[in-house]
Amino acid sequence: MHEMGIAMQIVEIAIASIPADLKNAQVKKVNIKVGKLSAVVPESLQFCFQIAVQDTPLCDAELNIEEIPLRIRCTDCNVEWVAHEPVFLCRKCNGKSVKMLSGRELDITSIEVVDENG
Amino acid sequence: MLEFIYKNPRNFHHKDFQKPHHSHNSGGGSLGGKNTDTREIKIVRKVLDVNDTIAHQNRELFREKGVFVINVMSSPGSGKTAILVKTLSHITPKIRWAVIVGDICTSNDADRLSGFGAPVVQVNTDAFGGDCHLAAHVIKTAADNFNLDNIDLLIIENIGNLVCPAEFDMGENLRIVVLSVTEGEDKPLKYPLMFRVCDAALLNKIDLLPYLDYDREAAVQNILKVNPQMPVFELSAKTEEGFDSWVEWLMQKLHGK
Numbered sequence: 001m002h003e004m005g006i007a008m009q010i011v012e013i014a015i016a017s018i019p020a021d022l023k024n025a026q027v028k029k030v031n032i033k034v035g036k037l038s039a040v041v042p043e044s045l046q047f048c049f050q051i052a053v054q055d056t057p058l059c060d061a062e063l064n065i066e067e068i069p070l071r072i073r074c075t076d077c078n079v080e081w082v083a084h085e086p087v088f089l090c091r092k093c094n095g096k097s098v099k100m101l102s103g104r105e106l107d108i109t110s111i112e113v114v115d116e117n118g
Numbered sequence: 119m120l121e122f123i124y125k126n127p128r129n130f131h132h133k134d135f136q137k138p139h140h141s142h143n144s145g146g147g148s149l150g151g152k153n154t155d156t157r158e159i160k161i162v163r164k165v166l167d168v169n170d171t172i173a174h175q176n177r178e179l180f181r182e183k184g185v186f187v188i189n190v191m192s193s194p195g196s197g198k199t200a201i202l203v204k205t206l207s208h209i210t211p212k213i214r215w216a217v218i219v220g221d222i223c224t225s226n227d228a229d230r231l232s233g234f235g236a237p238v239v240q241v242n243t244d245a246f247g248g249d250c251h252l253a254a255h256v257i258k259t260a261a262d263n264f265n266l267d268n269i270d271l272l273i274i275e276n277i278g279n280l281v282c283p284a285e286f287d288m289g290e291n292l293r294i295v296v297l298s299v300t301e302g303e304d305k306p307l308k309y310p311l312m313f314r315v316c317d318a319a320l321l322n323k324i325d326l327l328p329y330l331d332y333d334r335e336a337a338v339q340n341i342l343k344v345n346p347q348m349p350v351f352e353l354s355a356k357t358e359e360g361f362d363s364w365v366e367w368l369m370q371k372l373h374g375k
Binding site: 002005006009010013014017018019022028032037038039040085086087088089096097098100106107108109110111112113114115 | 155156157158159160161162163164165166168249250251281282284285306307310311312314343344345346347
């Protein structure tokens with residue numbers, strides 16, 4: 001539901017990251033990481049991104065979303081696994097003390113830019 | 119005094135935070151046309167770091183002023199306001215409190231909470247485009263309405279929504295999620311982030327259990343699957359059953375025990 005705000009933030013960060021020496025830069029791709037547990041629906045974010053990029057140097061940009069799995073480690077027995085369900089009990093010892101290693105990401109990692117005037 | 123740097127997400131200058139560093143990747147040919155030169159520019163930033171930065175400032179300000187802040191979240195209609203009214207009736211006047219209430223529209227909740235004579239600020243997010251959650255900059259602005267020196271406990275009643283508010287830190291000390299027995303037992307598994315990021319869960323409307331086919335144990339177990347060490351308080355804002363242990367827990371946290 002908040003994907004439009006997130007799409008606008010992505011566009012904002014991407015525009016601010018275009019090097020000053022590229023006068024007619026067009027962003028062709030924006031690479032982001034979205035964790036499995038983040039409250040973002042990739043399809044919805046794609047849809048909003050297409051609207052948010054209008055009339056910006058990102059108007060032709062593709063949003064490349066890398067989905068990051070929910071990876072958990074038990075702090076008691078150190079077993080590590082990728083969770084396909086949001087269950088934070090150790091799958092081996094049933095321990096309650098676990099650490100989330102990945103799955104909360106909502107990060108912009110890079111943009112790919114061309115200078116149309118070379 | 120902290121500087122209020124955030125005005126509007128549209129005119130925020132990200133360059134203030136981190137200069138991007140460049141890596142050269144000349145793959146121009148694949149894009150055709152003129153002398154195109156593709157560069158990949160590494161950024162590595164959290165998309166929400168504007169919010170997180172302001173949340174951090176809020177947290178520092180609240181800590182400096184000795185204000186304990188809780189963020190209460192739930193789906194619409196689970197009884198957040200009713201719980202707060204009853205909670206406040208237990209702690210007034212011992213604790214000096216204030217409330218920030220978020221809603222997309224209306225001031226109904228603020229009206230219900232303002233009967234104690236303590237300050238209540240209503241935030242209607244339609245002014246921000248009908249946002250489905252409160253964010254750190256909204257709290258920063260709303261907190262300007264209070265004299266924080268005179269407040270022990272600031273309660274943020276978030277907008278009814280189990281999805282988006284979970285992503286937005288506002289500078290609070292504790293996050294509380296309310297689930298009511300008129301919602302499905304599997305809600306924690308459907309909205310895991312919310313139950314994962316919260317510090318306590320309140321299972322509300324237990325006075326209705328005799329009239330429902332509700333598996334209370336399954337609901338609690340589902341909460342504990344997502345957050346195995348989270349305290350769960352079963353209570354009724356109507357009858358006040360279960361309120362003593364919830365209020366006692368909250369007061370312990372407020373007093374840093």
